Amino acid sequence: MRLDLSSKITLERVPKKYYKPDNDFEEYNLARYEKLPVAIYEEPKRAAKKIANEISRELKQSQKEGKQFVLGISGGTSTAPVYEELVKLHKEEGLSFKNVVIFNTYEFYPVMDFSYSNLQMLKESFLNKIDVDPENIYSPDATVEKDLISENCEKFENNLQEKGGLDYLILGLGTKGNVGFNMPGSSLHSQTRLVMLDGDSRSDISRNFGSLDKVPVSAITMGLSDMLAAKKISLVAWGEQKSESIRDIVEGPVTDLIPGSVLQTHAEAVIYVDLAAASELTRISRPWLVTNCEWDSKLIRRAIVWLCQVVDKPILKLTNKDYNDNGLSELITLYGSAYNVNIKIFNDLQHTITGWPGGKPDADDTYRPERANPYPKRVIIFSPHPDDDVISMGGTFQRLVNQGHEVHVAYQTSGNIAVGDEEVIRYTSVLRSMLKKFDPDNTKMLQKYDEIRKFLLKDKKKDDMDTADILFIKGRIRREEARSADRYVGLSEENVHFLDLPFYETGTVKKNPISEKDVNIVKDFIETIKPHQIYVAGDLADPHGTHKVCLDAILAAIDILKDEDWYKDCRIWMYRGAWMEWEIDHIEMAVPLSPEELRQKRNSILQHQSQMEGAPFLGDDERLFWQRSEDRNRATADLYWKLGLASYEAIEAFVEYIPIQDN
The missing domain is CATH 3.40.50.10320 (LmbE-like)
Known part of the structure; x- marks a missing residue:
């Protein structure tokens, strides 16, 4: 039974040549807009396995040399497949983590219930499943008093320096291009510090806390300077919700507005993505700008829609010059003129429109998206x-x-x-009133309604x-x-x-x-x-x-x-x-x-x-x-x-x- 088929959906049916070229020459052409090495995989599991094997090699080399291996790890869903593969290597191939020192790159603050801390989540998904020494796990303190936050950050920094910095760092990617909780505006020279979380960041992590009001307002994060001091960095991102951030990090300028873009300054940083996360990169979304294309109807449509937006014209007003000036002369060669391409794509889009989503009975369905028969469906x-x-x-x-x-x-x-608690209070109040009118002797149900109302109105605590x-x-x-x-x-x-x-x-x-x-x-x-x-x-x-x-x-x-x-x-x-x-x-x-x-x-x-x-x-x-x-x-x-x-x-x-x- 295949349980992860949605990750295999690639809407563009991307030809392999765009992300797995046959030779270095093609790779250089395809990546001409990319300022960071990008490894694109069909699905996260394959990328995670590659990263885990690389960490395994580095770790074993440290063991041979009698050295500790200092590994920086991040929470979130992006890095989880990597940890799964590392746990598999530990259990199935005997990979030992006894010489590994772990640094947690961020921690929510304050955390009253430790089960909600980032470190605890990392323990449940990774650290408790390997043989790492608990004494070798370092993390910002989520419970420290407010007036000791600065001292706590300094202690974390000192621990990192005493261990010689990170040998390897695994990073996820936030929705604003942030790494850790180094949000837009973070200095390239920033160190471990307390940061306030904006609304988007808190919304992103609300799934871990049950609701937005339970999410801490701040976090302690490792700074960009500490991250960039790592010998090797792997940033992972999966899914199309990360595609715009990946494009900005890889193809855009280095800017504090996109903190992850600073990885362009690191000699050993690699970006690992699946096809969905890579979907906004030029080689995937606009391949005609970097290589000869394998043109099909969908790619042609995408190119023409893009061209219309670039020149601000409707399809039927596009000219040969518009095509030639914007890297689409191949289509003129294939179809003879802009007019021919324009008509094809205009009709293609026209044929997507239907007022009969179940198919129009007894109609010619040659150019309709749905079949006329059977009817009714x-x-x-x-x-x-x-x-x-x-x-x-x-x-x-x-x-x-x-x-x-x-x-x-x-x-x-x-x-x-x-459903909010207030909704339950409202409904149980109505039901209680009806019960008292129509069945006043039903003390069992009246007691049940009172019990529910009392719990919601008086007894329920924030994290209950x-x-x-x-x-x-x-x-x-x-x-x-x-x-x-x-x-x-x-x-x-x-x-x-x-x-x-x-x-x-x-x-x-x-x-x-x-x-x-x-x-x-x-x-x-x-x-x-x-x-x-x-x-x-x-x-x-x-x-x-x-x-x-x-x-x-x-x-x-x-x-x-x-x-x-x-x-x-x-x-x-x-x-x-x-x-x-x-x-x-x-x-x-x-x-x-x-x-x-x-x-x-x-x-x-x-x-x-x-x-x-x-x-x-x-x-x-x-x-x-x-x-x-x-x-x-x-x-x-x-x-x-x-x-x-x-x-x-x-x-x-x-x-x-x-x-x-x-x-």
């Missing part, structure tokens, strides 16, 4: 949380129902941790977990909001399904890994419907991680089912949520919405009242979910218009998923 809309369906594709959802298809919605998780009863109520609040939204859309009650995948039900923000049990629940459900269409959340840059796990469960199930006879007539469409939209060169189906349809979509989102102003995971974006969704849909429509296509109020966009074939 059996459709499954998978929704990771109980509101992603209407937030992400509410207009398409409405059209599928209105156009007579048999639509099923499957909510993969309960979403219970994203919700009780099972409270989690049940929060889950049911979200479940009934989903039913309400589905009724508004016109969906039959029997077509609403709640899968409650086990990985999610931990009661905390930290979830369990995906398991075969999760996959089998999804697989069994799909088999009961045998759909002609499946819609899935393709948020590969999902900030909270749940969307990726839910996507992996679906893709693993499809991987098992893809050889079934019924599946041969099934298509999978990926949508995106409130966070970002598909780039226009990837879009394969664009469903336009009228002003009235956009208003109906907003109303369906508003049925999820617990997810309005008080939702725990809104983040620092002050827009509510319906506002983010509308802004995104209007921006997509606006881009189509700027390229010279029809002007719509809004557009929802989809990309088809093609199952990965067996080797």
Whole structure:
């Protein structure tokens, strides 16, 4: 069972020659804009294995020389695959860490509960699984008194200097191009110090603390000068959410606005990325600027959309000169003239637009994104949380129902941790009042409501977990909001399904890994419907991680089912949520919405009242979910218009998923 198929999705179907060239000559050409060595891999695991093997060689050499090996490590999800590989080398090949000295590059401050500290997370994922001497682990003190912070930082610095500095440093990458918590504006000469965390940084790490209000306001971080003194540095970054930062670090100037860019000044720094994180590098996103291209329809479309933005013209106004002046003369050679390319790409984009997402019955579907037949279709809309369906594709959802298809919605998780305590207090107060009126002798239930209210209003401390009863109520609040939204859309009650995948039900923000049990629940459900269409959340840059796990469960199930006879007539469409939209060169189906349809979509989102102003995971974006969704849909429509296509109020966009074939 393949459980990480989402990491293998490469939307551009990037030819290997762009990231694994045949020779040094090609490598130099491709990397001409890159000011740092970049190693690009199809998936994080392969890169992590390469780094772990390199550390193993360095470590063993130190052992032969009778020296200590000083290793700097960082927390976060990016570095986790490297630690997994190092643990595997320890357990399976006997790699010893007894001569290793560990320096934790940052620590949150203050941390009242040590289980939330960065060091504790590193111990759980790495340090407790190897034979490193606990006396050789150095970390900033997260509990030191405020007036001793400076002394604590100085002690950490002295320990680092006494050990001779770092032999090897593993770094992750923050969303603002920060390394450790050296945020924009950090001096190249900065040393270990206390830094205040901005809203984005606190939002990034809120998943570890349960909610934003529990995240410390500051951190103690190793400075840039200490990091740059390391003999070797590996920076790792995975996923498209890191792609812009990687581009800025690798191809931009050295600037304190992008702290990671200072790695350009280090002789032994290497950047390790997967294809998604590399997607904004010139060699991947605009290969025509550095090499001869393997042109296909998607790459041509991407090039033309880019050209339109560079010269600020719609497609049909592009000239031969525009192509020749911007590195796209190859296309003129291939097609004979700008006019020929323009018409091809204009028609290509025009054919993505359809008001019939389930296919228009009895129509010529030669140039439509979906088949006319069969009609009506059996459709499954998978929704990771109980509101992603209407937030992400509410207009398409409405059209599928209105156009007579048999639509099923499957909510993969309960979403219970994203309900505020005040919602539970409100609902239990209403239920208590109803009980006193209609069943006043039911003292057991009255006592239960009073017990829940007392816990939430008086007894619950900042870091307390919700009780099972409270989690049940929060889950049911979200479940009934989903039913309400589905009724508004016109969906039959029997077509609403709640899968409650086990990985999610931990009661905390930290979830369990995906398991075969999760996959089998999804697989069994799909088999009961045998759909002609499946819609899935393709948020590969999902900030909270749940969307990726839910996507992996679906893709693993499809991987098992893809050889079934019924599946041969099934298509999978990926949508995106409130966070970002598909780039226009990837879009394969664009469903336009009228002003009235956009208003109906907003109303369906508003049925999820617990997810309005008080939702725990809104983040620092002050827009509510319906506002983010509308802004995104209007921006997509606006881009189509700027390229010279029809002007719509809004557009929802989809990309088809093609199952990965067996080797």
